[in-house]
Amino acid sequence: MSLDKDTVKNIAYLARIRVADDKLEPMAGELSSIMDWIEQLQELDTEGVEPMASPVAVDLPQRKDAVTDGNCQDAVLKNAPDSEDSFFAVPKVVE
Amino acid sequence: MTKLTDLTIAGARDGLNNSDFSATELAEAYIQAIDAGGDLNAYITATPDVALDRARASDDRRAKDAPLGAMDGIPIAMKDLFCTEGVLTTAGSHILDGFVPPYESTVSANLRSAGAVMLGKTNLDEFAMGSANITSYFGPVKNPWKAQSGPLVGKDLVPGGSSGGSAAAVAGGLAMAATGTDTGGSIRQPASFCGIVGLKPTYGRCSRWGVVAFASSLDQAGPMTRTVQDAAIMLGAMAGHDPKDSTSAPVAVPDFEAALNGDVKGLTIGVPKEYKMDAMDPEIQALWDQGIAWLQAAGCTIKEVSLPHTKYALAAYYIVAPAEASANLARYDGVRYGLRVAGDSLDDMYMNTRGEGFGDEVQRRILIGTYALSSGYYDAYYIKAQKVRTLIANDFKTAFEKVDAILTPTAPSAAFALGERQDDPLAMYLNDVFTVPTSLAGLPGISLPAGLNGAGLPLGLQVIGRAFDEATVLNVAGALETAACFHALPGTDKGAAS
Numbered sequence: 001m002s003l004d005k006d007t008v009k010n011i012a013y014l015a016r017i018r019v020a021d022d023k024l025e026p027m028a029g030e031l032s033s034i035m036d037w038i039e040q041l042q043e044l045d046t047e048g049v050e051p052m053a054s055p056v057a058v059d060l061p062q063r064k065d066a067v068t069d070g071n072c073q074d075a076v077l078k079n080a081p082d083s084e085d086s087f088f089a090v091p092k093v094v095e
Numbered sequence: 096m097t098k099l100t101d102l103t104i105a106g107a108r109d110g111l112n113n114s115d116f117s118a119t120e121l122a123e124a125y126i127q128a129i130d131a132g133g134d135l136n137a138y139i140t141a142t143p144d145v146a147l148d149r150a151r152a153s154d155d156r157r158a159k160d161a162p163l164g165a166m167d168g169i170p171i172a173m174k175d176l177f178c179t180e181g182v183l184t185t186a187g188s189h190i191l192d193g194f195v196p197p198y199e200s201t202v203s204a205n206l207r208s209a210g211a212v213m214l215g216k217t218n219l220d221e222f223a224m225g226s227a228n229i230t231s232y233f234g235p236v237k238n239p240w241k242a243q244s245g246p247l248v249g250k251d252l253v254p255g256g257s258s259g260g261s262a263a264a265v266a267g268g269l270a271m272a273a274t275g276t277d278t279g280g281s282i283r284q285p286a287s288f289c290g291i292v293g294l295k296p297t298y299g300r301c302s303r304w305g306v307v308a309f310a311s312s313l314d315q316a317g318p319m320t321r322t323v324q325d326a327a328i329m330l331g332a333m334a335g336h337d338p339k340d341s342t343s344a345p346v347a348v349p350d351f352e353a354a355l356n357g358d359v360k361g362l363t364i365g366v367p368k369e370y371k372m373d374a375m376d377p378e379i380q381a382l383w384d385q386g387i388a389w390l391q392a393a394g395c396t397i398k399e400v401s402l403p404h405t406k407y408a409l410a411a412y413y414i415v416a417p418a419e420a421s422a423n424l425a426r427y428d429g430v431r432y433g434l435r436v437a438g439d440s441l442d443d444m445y446m447n448t449r450g451e452g453f454g455d456e457v458q459r460r461i462l463i464g465t466y467a468l469s470s471g472y473y474d475a476y477y478i479k480a481q482k483v484r485t486l487i488a489n490d491f492k493t494a495f496e497k498v499d500a501i502l503t504p505t506a507p508s509a510a511f512a513l514g515e516r517q518d519d520p521l522a523m524y525l526n527d528v529f530t531v532p533t534s535l536a537g538l539p540g541i542s543l544p545a546g547l548n549g550a551g552l553p554l555g556l557q558v559i560g561r562a563f564d565e566a567t568v569l570n571v572a573g574a575l576e577t578a579a580c581f582h583a584l585p586g587t588d589k590g591a592a593s
Contacts, residue, residue: 008462015421015465016428016442017458018450030520031462037521038410041479044486051481052488054312055298055537055562056342063338075197081435088430093441 002039003032099124100268101584104169104325107271111157111168118157118168121271122150122212125170129214129269135237137254137264139175140183141215146170149212156210165332167210172270174261175216176223177203177316178305182213186307187221187231187257190427190452192434200305201337202274202316209332214270218260221454222424223281223309226526228259229517230456236260238289238510239267239585243551252510252552255285255526261319262289266585272320272329276306278313279412280506280530283542286319287505287555290544290583292572293319294326295530297562298537299344301330302337310419311342313412313534323543323573327351330565346563354566359574360394362567365498369405370529372507378548379504386502386545386556389578390571398498402490407483408532409524414467414480415535420457421464427452459520488536495561500571503529505542505555529557539565541572545579553583 003011008028012019019027073086082089099121102110110116126143153168155161178184178196185191199207207213220230228236236259238252254263258275262285265273275282277295286293294317301316308314318329331351337343366387371380387397429435429448436451438444453461467476494501507528516522533540539562542555556575560568 003466007466011462011465011469013446014469015461016445016449017453017461018446019458020450027459027462030459031466034413034459034463034520035466038413038476041407041410041414041476041483044404044407044483046479046482046486049482049485051478052485053481054342055488055535056344060341061338061345072197078197079194079432081429081433090430091438091441091444 002035003028100128102271103321104166104272104328105322107169118150118153118212119147121168122146122170122214125214125270132267132269135239135263135267135269136234137217137236137260137267137269138172138215139185139187139218139233139260142182142213145182146212146214149207153210153212164208164210165328166206168212169210170212170214170271171206172214172217172261172264172273173203174219174258174274174276176219176276176307177274178307179203179213179216182216184216184307185233186223187219187233188452188454188457189232190434190449191432194432196305198305201302201339202306202333205335206274206332211332217264217273220257220259221457222307222420223257223276223278224420224456224460225256226280226284226523227253227516228256228285229253229513230454232454235513236263237513239263240290240510240552241585245550247512247550250512253288253513255288255506255510257281258293258319259285262286262291262293265289265291265319265321272318272325274316274333275319276314276316277534278309278416279534280527282317282319283530283540283555283557284506284526286542287544287553288510290553290581290585291319291321292323292326292541292543293317294330294541294565295534295539296330296334296565297344297539299342300334300539300563300565302335302340302343304337304339308423310416311423312419313416323569323576324352324355326541327355327569344563349566351566351569355569355573357570357573357577359390359571362499362571363396363398363497364390364571365398365400365494365501367400367402367405367494367501367503369402370503376508379507379554382546382554382556383502383504386575389575390502393574393578400494400498400501402494402532404483404486404490405532408487408535409528411480411483411487412531412535413463413524414476415484417460417464418467418477419464421461421468424457424461456520484535487532491536491538500567501559503557503559505529505557509548509550509552509554533559538562539568541568543572543576544581545575546581547583
């Protein structure tokens, strides 16, 4: 198995996803079988091949550095699970 | 007269122009059908009030001889991945609980400007990740088709995915057409499973602005319709350069419908030898051979081509797409919108929210993506997969020096039973073996229904074209459609009426 339980626990922390302890083992099994299958890519010689990040070759367009939007605080906050005085509210982060 | 809910866009347009019926009557017929067809679970949110408002506005425009859009009064469904102003948008996920966008996606805005009438938001695999529409938080979608013989008789079948709700709605008479999005096959494979036409345009043809992101270098919106002509009409209404999407192509949108002349004489069609799989379903092979014969009869030259890196496409895709997804889905943090599950600290809240809000398949893909992008593995997996992507794109480039379009099956099987392949992610990924390479290369591909298998279920053929040459793709698909004469309709519960 290419990914063990501890590795999965660590990735899950990096991705900020709570995976219950009893689900780590089955998840490790599933992810390992997927990663083992992906291993076939190593058969290919890709020496000197340019990695492709996007199918569009055009340069990223630039626009004028100007304010094009704004004054919509209510709309921005409307979907927030919690907000206070026109701010997003989160659990306390400083002691 | 044909039932209003059986009409094509082109047919309805004629009927509206001749005042045979009004846009309001059309919308009402569909609203009734949606009410009666709840068993398919094709819609997450029906929007009858929006539909009636827009239909009446369309009727007013006609009454006043005001300028009409290309889809004026046409009732369509919107995949619930497109943000719609003031209408719940879920992406099929628990984590977007209660999210009502304050803005409209460019594609849905374009359709609205073209006069289209939105009937509602269709079900999908969670964040468009899936090939059977079984990963939605809002439950699975049922395929309106039923097997007429064999082991699947009496079973509910999957509609394919991820645009399964859109495909089931169009096939089941719950929408005249629908939007879909395709990252690795999510328009074409469900179109094939449900016996409709599904077109994934060239990457960059339709704006991604306001579409909930899955894998940004692959995602592309497209039409799901009953005919090739309808796909041409609808693509024209959806497409166009959008400054709000930096990958949207600054190219003119041709009149796809006008270009659809049915003349394919003299075109060279490629048949990729690597798509002949060892354990190919003989019915799929027979359909493919039939497609080749139809195009030959229509005056095309058939040429075998080689796409040598095909067998590595799925593996490359399952690094590239999850990597991009893990980055895109980082935004769901319980702070700005959607679900929040309380925790003792900020980190705790993030972890609880994302652990509860994302379903199993989405979690799997985020974890794979996170792993592939993590330090020490980035070069071995992510860069490697991007290099393989280059090789796959080059395969197509070389092939298109010799051919004008490529013909393949859309999917390796017909629709399967709900519950099948559910516990085996890898078996599920194989559904997209014929569609993923095109997505990696960013090329346009269409699936059209070309026949029924022995069990009476629809099978699709795929036509792939050069970048921004949807016109040829549509024309070849049109020639196949004429030859296939596919008029079968699913009779929900009653079976197929041919």
